[in-house]
Amino acid sequence: MNTVFAPEPALASAPAPSNFRLLTEAERLASLQSAMARWQPDQDVWVYGYGSLIWRPEFDYTEKRLALLHGYHRALCLWSRVNRGTPDRPGLVFGLDTGGSCRGMAFRIPAHQVPASMEALWKREMPSGAYLPRWINCRTEQGTITALVFAINRHTDAYVRGLSTDHLAQIVRNAHGSYGPCVEYVLETANALRQCNIQDKRLQALVRHLQQH
Template sequence: MPSKIRKLTLTADHIARIHKVVQDQGLTPGAELHTDADYDSWVEQMIRTHPASTTPTRLFAYGSLIWKPEIEHVGEQLGIARGWHRSFCFRMTRFRGTPEQPGLMMALDRGGQCQGLLYDLPNDNLESQFGKLFRREFTYKPANSMPRWITVETASGAIPALTFVMNRASALYAGRQSLEAVADVLARACGHWGTGAEYL
């Protein structure tokens, strides 16, 4: 007879039990970082492929960009991205994990749906806004979290929006895992930014 799953509330006490001081080991040996020219190329590509350049540009936020957008925006509304879902599919060997005990971070992966927040961006400085966003969202080559135009459903209809999706070709793509496997990783992982439990 299968055992019953116990419900557990994650508290500050639980998080404190696994916290430890971890020194930042720096860049992975051999890692290649994006250059200013690389970021400029990404910005040019995303502006060139803008699906609705005569309307306000929207950014679909589904994670840390919701509570820490760090960009100018002139409006916001709720939206649902169908065909994409939040997933602990981004393996972290730095920040909230180490090479010896990798952590997991959420990213947007294919399938399902995801509710998030749409930010209206001012169109007069998109190059600057995109450059700032891209430098925040991806640093290593190849990009782990890639910019992409998607369609988001809102109360007023379907709207194109820029978002960041997991690069399945990345060596840090963890794929789909069971809830138990994700919980086990988050309960153990800790990096110089803190623990996986704290991130959760």
Template sequence: MSVERWVFGYGSLMWRPGFDHLERQAATLHGRRRAFCIYSVHHRGTYERPGLVLGLAPGGAVRGAAYRVAEEIWPEVYGYLREREQPTETYVEASATVRLADGRKVETLTFLSDVHHPQWAGALSLERQAELIAGATGLSGRNVEYLRDLIIHLRQQEIRDHAMEKLLVMVDALELVAK
């Protein structure tokens, strides 16, 4: 009997997993929430001008996507995910139980925010998040585009995150003033 391998994504893994999978299901993880809670000094900011990226902060629940991966390619997928999700080791690799849209509960590999890492930003106000995101740019592009992509893709999954949408309005206003 082979072990089922699942990966849970709550941000860009939802729309750009970057690996082959056998199945994709909408999924909910309880006990964690999607939040801009990690200073980005790599992908969406720099050490001189950090931005913010998503993490799974303690509390609440988060809707995302779970991917079932074939056992024979698991080592390759796992290596890819470690490289993608751990450039500055701001996440803690963990096993988490999610409920799939079809009602099944499965164990998934997920990356939780490391609340002890120096890049942990914690619970910032929307105003402070907007200040950090506006104007920040890293190796993967502008921070505001990451936020915009998130909202677009959440809507495509029929997920409305009103706080993220309000945050985008605030960031757009700050960037307009800066021009």
């Protein structure tokens, strides 16, 4: 497998640094309130992880399950200009893009910890509005659950597709942000998936490329 996606050169360049804008505190709070509008104080919440949430959830949970999500696939489709890159040299992080399916991990947050956990999760996942929080059914061995899912916002300038494996590897190797090197993020995610017996052929192809060059 030579490419992660079919090349699409028009979408291969990072957006200009001047286009980058963080959400205001009011915007982020409004997003959180909208997503949690139907939540009741006695309800536990499931959160679906497909990238760094699998190996660094940063919230307490009472249960975790392997979960299959239909309609989306894991992809390095989001420019990272803070955590794993800079505005001048952005890295790439995973998003859930439309189409296909994705195997990940669902975490159950107990009801009494939901408010604090969601506030912290929004600060982590929603600094720029590049994700769309959605409630989506996921299949687990114990039955279907409804989980909070952070899908990619295709209408943000941070969204990218059409990068060859060579181009992905070049970006990943050279980017570094406040959370550390982009390559560390990609390899940690690949290792976490391997430990969970989750197969991701596109990611495995990229990891082989990173290790061989």
